Amino acid sequence: MMTDEVRVTQEALKAFCRQVFRTLRLAEEDADTAADVLVAADMRGIPSHGVARLPRYVRGLRSGLMCADVSPEVVLETPSSLVIDARGAMGAPVSARTMRQVITKAREVGAAFGCVRDSNHFGIAGYYAMLALDPALTEMDMIGLAMTNTAALGVPTFGRDPMFGTNPLAFAAPADEERAFVLDMATTVVTRGKVEVYGRRRARLPEGWAVDETGQPATDPEHVLHNLTYQIGGGIVPLGGLGERFGGHKGYGLAVMVDILCGVLSGAAFGADISDEPGSTARVSHFFGALRVDTFREPQAFRQDMDRLLCSLRSLPPAAGEARVYFAGLKEFEYAAACRRDGIPLPRKVYDQLMETGAACDVPLPAVRTVGGANC
Amino acid sequence: MMTDEVRVTQEALKAFCRQVFRTLRLAEEDADTAADVLVAADMRGIPSHGVARLPRYVRGLRSGLMCADVSPEVVLETPSSLVIDARGAMGAPVSARTMRQVITKAREVGAAFGCVRDSNHFGIAGYYAMLALDPALTEMDMIGLAMTNTAALGVPTFGRDPMFGTNPLAFAAPADEERAFVLDMATTVVTRGKVEVYGRRRARLPEGWAVDETGQPATDPEHVLHNLTYQIGGGIVPLGGLGERFGGHKGYGLAVMVDILCGVLSGAAFGADISDEPGSTARVSHFFGALRVDTFREPQAFRQDMDRLLCSLRSLPPAAGEARVYFAGLKEFEYAAACRRDGIPLPRKVYDQLMETGAACDVPLPAVRTVGGANC
Numbered sequence: 001m002m003t004d005e006v007r008v009t010q011e012a013l014k015a016f017c018r019q020v021f022r023t024l025r026l027a028e029e030d031a032d033t034a035a036d037v038l039v040a041a042d043m044r045g046i047p048s049h050g051v052a053r054l055p056r057y058v059r060g061l062r063s064g065l066m067c068a069d070v071s072p073e074v075v076l077e078t079p080s081s082l083v084i085d086a087r088g089a090m091g092a093p094v095s096a097r098t099m100r101q102v103i104t105k106a107r108e109v110g111a112a113f114g115c116v117r118d119s120n121h122f123g124i125a126g127y128y129a130m131l132a133l134d135p136a137l138t139e140m141d142m143i144g145l146a147m148t149n150t151a152a153l154g155v156p157t158f159g160r161d162p163m164f165g166t167n168p169l170a171f172a173a174p175a176d177e178e179r180a181f182v183l184d185m186a187t188t189v190v191t192r193g194k195v196e197v198y199g200r201r202r203a204r205l206p207e208g209w210a211v212d213e214t215g216q217p218a219t220d221p222e223h224v225l226h227n228l229t230y231q232i233g234g235g236i237v238p239l240g241g242l243g244e245r246f247g248g249h250k251g252y253g254l255a256v257m258v259d260i261l262c263g264v265l266s267g268a269a270f271g272a273d274i275s276d277e278p279g280s281t282a283r284v285s286h287f288f289g290a291l292r293v294d295t296f297r298e299p300q301a302f303r304q305d306m307d308r309l310l311c312s313l314r315s316l317p318p319a320a321g322e323a324r325v326y327f328a329g330l331k332e333f334e335y336a337a338a339c340r341r342d343g344i345p346l347p348r349k350v351y352d353q354l355m356e357t358g359a360a361c362d363v364p365l366p367a368v369r370t371v372g373g374a375n376c
Numbered sequence: 377m378m379t380d381e382v383r384v385t386q387e388a389l390k391a392f393c394r395q396v397f398r399t400l401r402l403a404e405e406d407a408d409t410a411a412d413v414l415v416a417a418d419m420r421g422i423p424s425h426g427v428a429r430l431p432r433y434v435r436g437l438r439s440g441l442m443c444a445d446v447s448p449e450v451v452l453e454t455p456s457s458l459v460i461d462a463r464g465a466m467g468a469p470v471s472a473r474t475m476r477q478v479i480t481k482a483r484e485v486g487a488a489f490g491c492v493r494d495s496n497h498f499g500i501a502g503y504y505a506m507l508a509l510d511p512a513l514t515e516m517d518m519i520g521l522a523m524t525n526t527a528a529l530g531v532p533t534f535g536r537d538p539m540f541g542t543n544p545l546a547f548a549a550p551a552d553e554e555r556a557f558v559l560d561m562a563t564t565v566v567t568r569g570k571v572e573v574y575g576r577r578r579a580r581l582p583e584g585w586a587v588d589e590t591g592q593p594a595t596d597p598e599h600v601l602h603n604l605t606y607q608i609g610g611g612i613v614p615l616g617g618l619g620e621r622f623g624g625h626k627g628y629g630l631a632v633m634v635d636i637l638c639g640v641l642s643g644a645a646f647g648a649d650i651s652d653e654p655g656s657t658a659r660v661s662h663f664f665g666a667l668r669v670d671t672f673r674e675p676q677a678f679r680q681d682m683d684r685l686l687c688s689l690r691s692l693p694p695a696a697g698e699a700r701v702y703f704a705g706l707k708e709f710e711y712a713a714a715c716r717r718d719g720i721p722l723p724r725k726v727y728d729q730l731m732e733t734g735a736a737c738d739v740p741l742p743a744v745r746t747v748g749g750a751n752c
Contacts, residue, residue, distance in 0.1 A: 080456070080486035081671035110456035111487045115672055143636075156689060158698040163689060171633050173640075181636065183629035189622055208622055215695020239623045240615055246565055246584055246622070247615045253559035253704035256689070257547050260519075260557065264549075264681045265672045271685050295457035296491055296641045305640045309647050313532060313539060313632070319591020322534040328629035 006351045007343030012366035014039045016358060017054055023361040024061040025068040030093035037092040037123035042346070043339045044332040048193040049124045052350045055357045057090065057121075066090050066120045072097075075117070075267070080105060082114035083266055088283065091122030091148075099128040099146065099288045103138050106290035113145075115266035117285040122148055125170035126184030126329075132290045133174050141299035144172040145289035149262040151282040152272045153228050153235045154188045157249040160215035162228065162235040163271050165284075166191050167258035172329075174293075176303035178310040182329030187255040188236045192228070195221050195236065208241040210234065217242060231275070261287040382727045383719030388742035390415045392734060393430055399737040400437040401444040406469035413468040413499040418722070419715045420708040424569040425500045428726045431733045433466065433497075442466050442496045448473075451493070451643075456481060458490035459642055464659065467498030467524075475504040475522065475664045479514050482666035489521075491642035493661040498524055501546035502560030502705075508666045509550050517675035520548040521665035525638040527658040528648045529604050529611045530564045533625040536591035538604065538611040539648050541660075542567050543634035548705075550669075552679035554686040558705030563631040564612045568604070571597050571612065584617040586610065593618060607651070637663040 017035035026034060034057070042050030060066035067088040075083040082101055086094045098114045105112030122128070125146040131137055132144025150165030166186035173181045190209055198205050199221035212218040213233030227234045239251030262285040263270030274282045293299045316325040339345075346354075355365045393411035402410060410433070418426030436442035443464040451459040458477055462470045474490045481488030498504070501522040507513055508520025526541030542562035549557045566585055574581050575597035588594040589609030603610045615627030638661040639646030650658045669675045692701040715721075722730075731741050 076672060078486055078671045083672050109485060110454055111489060113487060113667065113672075143641075156692060156701050156703075158694050159689075159692045159701040160695045161692055163692065171629075173633075173636050181632065183626075183633055185623070185626040185629060187626075189616070206621060211695065215698065239626055240565070241617070241622055245582060246617055247561070247627075249702075249704070250559075250561040250563075250615055251623075253547075253561060256557065256685070256703065257549075257559055259685070260549050260682070264678060264685060265519075265669070267673050267677065267681070270681070271688055291489065293641070295454045296452060296459050296489075297643050301643065302640060305643070305646070306636070309632070309635070309640060312647055313535075316532060316535045316537055316539065318534050319536045319587065322591065325532050325535040326625075327532075327632065328625070 004348040005345050006348055006368045007345050008351075008366045008368060009343050010039055010043060010339060013042070013051060013344055016354070016363060016366040017051060019363040020054065020058065020357060020361050023363060024058065026061075026090070026093070030090070033096045034090055034092045037096070037127050039344070040127050041124045042344045043336040044124065044126065045335040046124055046332075047346075047350075048191065051346070051354060053121070055353050058357055058361070060120065061090070072116075080109050080112045082112070084114065084116045086116050086119035088118060088120065091116075091120040091284070091286070094119060095122040095128055095146075095286055095288070096131065098286075099131045099144070099290075100137060102288045103132055103142060103290045106142060106292050107138060107140055110295040111289070111291045113287065113289045115262065115285060115287055117266035117268035118283050119286060120284065121150075122284075122286055124184060125168040126172065126182050126332075128286075128288055129170035129172035129184070130180070130182060133172055133180050141174050141293040141302065143291040143293065144170075145291075146170045146286065147258045147262055148286040149259045149270060149274060149284050151274050151276040151284075153192055154252075154255055155211050155215065155235045155237055157238065157244060157252045158215070160211065160213060160233050161272070162233075164252075164255040164259055165274060166236075167255040167262075169254070169258055173306060174303060175306035175310055176300070178307045179330055179333040181306065181310060181327060182332065184329070185239075187239050187251050187258060189239050189241055189251065190236060192225075192236065195224055199225055208237065208246075210236050211242065258287070380724040381721050382724055382744045383721050384727075384742045384744060385719050386415055386419060386715060389418070389427060389720055392730070392739060392742040393427060395739040396430065396434065396733060396737050399739060400434065402437075402466070402469070406466070409472045410466055410468045413472070413503050415720070416503050417500045418720045419712040420500065420502065421711040422500055422708075423722075423726075424567065427722070427730060429497070429499075431729050434733055434737070436496065437466070448492075456485050456488045458488075460490065460492045462492050462495035464494055464496070467492075467496040467660070467662070470495060471498040471504055471662055471664070472507065474662075475507045475520070475666075476513060478664045479508055479518060479666045482518060482668050483514060483516055486671040487665070487667045489663065489665045491638065491661060491663055493642035493644035494659050495662060496660065498660075498662055500560060501544040502548065502558050502708075504662075504664055505546035505548035505560070506556070506558060509548055509556050517550050517669040517678065519667040519669065520546075521663075521667075522546045523634045523638055523663040525635045525646060525650060525660050527650050527652040527660075529568055530628075530631055531587050531591065531611045531613055533614065533620060533628045534591070536587065536589060537609050537648070540628075540631040540635055541650060542612075543631040543638075545630070545634055549682060550679060551682035551686055552676070554683045555706055555709040557682065557686060557703060558708065560705070561615075563615050563627050563634060565615050565617055565627065566612060568601075568612065571600055575601055584613070584622075586612050587618070634663070
């Protein structure tokens with residue numbers, strides 16, 4: 001275990017975040033959801049969307065960039081659809097509530113969808129898609145879908161200017177004995193966070209991640225990030241990479257598809273109009289869906305075939321030099337199991353920031369968990 | 377103009393295909409649809425899925441591998457869903473009929489989906505997604521969705537054996553003055569057809585398209601195709617390429633998502649169980665969806681925002697050395713317009729094969745169109 005890492009139980013971490021959010025006037029249910037979404041990201045091995053974001057959320061709520069006490073407004077509702085104006089609220093609570101309503105609608109009519117507009121960062125998309133699998137929400141087998149647009153940083157194929165965000169999409173489908181299939185992916189080749197990691201390490205980016213302001217391959221992370229911050233041009237390329245040779249136009253198409261379903265369909269901002277200014281966060285929009293399995297097939301038979309499919313994938317002989325073949329979500333479920341057993345690992349720096357954030361709100365710091373005597 | 381290319385009008389080509397299908401006992405409506413789907417592929421610049429496939433379809437129908445005179449069976453139907461067993465019919469007619477029914481259902485309930493199982497090759501996925509935009513089918517603004525699984529040739533990230541097909545997904549959304557947004561993409565980095573083109577040219581494949589039977593990068597197209605034909609191992613990698621560095625696990629996840637919606641949800645074959653044997657074609661399954669725009673937003677406002685989005689994309693300054701930025705579907709619409717003006721270009725070899733196919737069915741050959749005196 002690295003000495004610059006500490007471990008905290010999920011319960012302690014969640015209680016801490018919840019209390020911090022409560023001091024910022026979030027309603028009890030909203031504070032609970034916001035905490036749950038952050039900790040879920042750490043548990044799934046996506047720390048860029050985890051509690052490391054808490055200080056940013058606290059600053060957003062304090063400054064009023066995110067609104068703690070607005071009531072999201074129903075813009076349009078039909079038996080199969082829902083459009084919610086979040087009015088600048090935090091993303092997670094309004095998103096979870098909307099996905100729950102979408103699930104309730106799908107229970108009635110078979111398939112339902114919802115948009116949330118004028119929202120803020122909602123954490124990991126997979127969280128909402130997976131609500132469709134939550135037996136506490138529905139005993140029916142459902143397939144869940146979640147997407148969001150984000151601040152523009154992605155450059156269209158053959159272009160030079162950012163026109164879409166990382167625009168993730170998530171898709172969750174239940175299995176029986178196997179873990180569920182949970183795809184949760186940015187439609188850009190990588191996220192901004194990955195470029196930042198290379199920047200901190202002063203390493204060159206792999207060619208095929210980013211372009212400069214002329215649209216040519218860029219491998220200097222500082223230059224790419226500087227260009228993004230000051231809106232000079234260039235940015236991250238879509239899934240599939242530069243040009244069309246490896247299918248970059250496909251990732252570009254997926255990113256725009258997500259923007260159409262989130263931004264255009266909800267009547268909100270889209271494309272280059274979504275941007276993070278220094279000191280503000282982008283107002284983004286989300287799209288959620290739920291599909292009842294039994295409107296197609298007997299659910300138990302579906303689950304058993306899902307088992308066959310997923311087991312056949314994870315049992316594959318690996319390529320020479322590789323250890324294992326996964327299916328989407330499996331790595332994350334295994335990581336979560338390890339976190340439940342050993343606590344959630346946090347870099348010391350993140351832990352110290354949480355301590356500061358807690359101190360400013362008079363919320364006690366989560367206790368560091370001792371693991372097998374190797375406390376750190 | 378190359379001398380080994382001829383041009384035929386879309387009307388003549390469609391009439392020819394329709395007559396050929398009629399001689400093979402396809403009902404009038406089915407023959408019409410099958411012809412329309414083939415010619416639509418050529419018109420959209422996807423000749424691999426166009427009339428070049430006619431001889432293969434004719435062989436399939438003659439040998440009974442595709443059934444001309446079966447009646448697809450409704451397995452399950454609800455107000456928002458439909459599962460059809462094609463019973464080995466040609467893919468295009470049953471697919472178009474199912475998508476039309478899905479659109480009718482979406483008119484009633486807002487969002488509807490349909491699966492077709494035990495079907496055959498259905499041509500281009502985009503054709504069916506675009507039916508949702510066809511004013512002859514519905515005056516309502518809709519978003520269309522179409523997917524299919526195909527014979528396994530795609531190798532999971534870190535694996536060495538094919539477990540999924542090119543598994544394309546298509547998404548179509550209407551605009552107002554702009555052409556519609558039509559994404560139609562294989563979820564593998566390339567299709568088998570592209571590897572075959574490199575094989576015929578005796579060129580090396582770009583590294584990052586395929587792996588050999590040990591899961592290592594393969595650049596010899598003959599070797600890759602031989603391995604696929606004889607099921608030795610190896611194949612094409614997912615969108616995002618080899619390993620996880622450029623997001624190959626995302627394309628892998630998308631391919632499995634398509635298989636879940638097509639194969640598992642319809643109760644049909646999936647994964648490695650779908651394979652083309654020499655002399656037979658894979659029995660595949662499809663998934664279709666339609667979403668009414670007005671259940672989210674006033675349709676005219678949606679179309680106008682689509683115009684703004686799509687215009688902003690195609691008006692971007694291109695990267696240094698590139699001519700233009702497109703959005704998904706734009707290139708194909710422009711190509712189709714040129715085909716309407718100048719005729720559809722066919723390689724002489726394809727034209728000769730059509731001539732043979734026509735002669736065997738007593739169907740007269742489509743006339744070659746003279747273009748601006750430069751007949752060829």
